[in-house]
């Protein structure tokens with residue numbers, strides 16, 4: 722007898738998990754928890770349908786790269802974003818101006834996720850303040866154009882734009898989030914997004930201090 726247990730899973734838990742990333746008075750981010758937040762987001766992404774698998778595939782790949790560092794012999798150096806940046810920079814493990822012998826540094830890998838987190842922030846904020854008849858594809862592509870699109874070549878932008886058209890409607894989206902009524906969703910986003918913002922802001926500041934915002 723095989724019993725399949727459907728795990729109860731809500732977007733609230735995922736977003737709030739970003740809270741546990743922050744340590745030392747919000748002056749550092751635990752990489753393992755950051756990746757857990759991302760894994761939760763990927764699960765939501767996958768529940769939206771296979772069209773989005775080309776997006777989640779890249780995110781999964783980047784999560785995997787980071788998990789390998791964490792499991793590796795220098796795993797301790799990758800415990801927090803701050804320690805990762807210090808370690809990789811001081812050991813010359815980052816391609817700073819053009820891709821070379823370190824195409825998959827932790828710093829450049831996290832930067833890709835960090836930029837995607839900005840998209841998420843913009844998109845969920847739009848969703849939170851949207852009216853009932855708003856189109857998710859419009860909200861999503863506006864958020865994308867103001868963030869990730871600036872780092873993507875034409876072919877990816879084009880593909881992403883087509884994929885957005887397949888996004889479910891606003892009420893469907895809210896249902897998938899599994900937090901209750903539309904009103905509950907709006908409340909939840911208002912409560913949970915500040916955690917995501919804090920993580921985003923910290924990372925942005927750290928990367929800007931070390932001139933890492935344009936890593937190839």
Ligand code: 1Q0
Nearest residue numbers: 732762763765766775776779780833834837881894897898
């Ligand atoms: C829900 C709608 C999804 C829309 C996602 C927006 C992103 C769209 C386009 C991304 C295409 C990515 C293809 C690969 C790009 C890479 O070239 C790029 C750069 O990396 P590299 O190594 O080539 O320099 N990679 C990235 O820019 C990273 C992109 C990761 C995007 C991951 C976005 C995952 C977000 C998931 C959150 C979904 C949760 C939504 C809430 C749903 C609630 C029901």
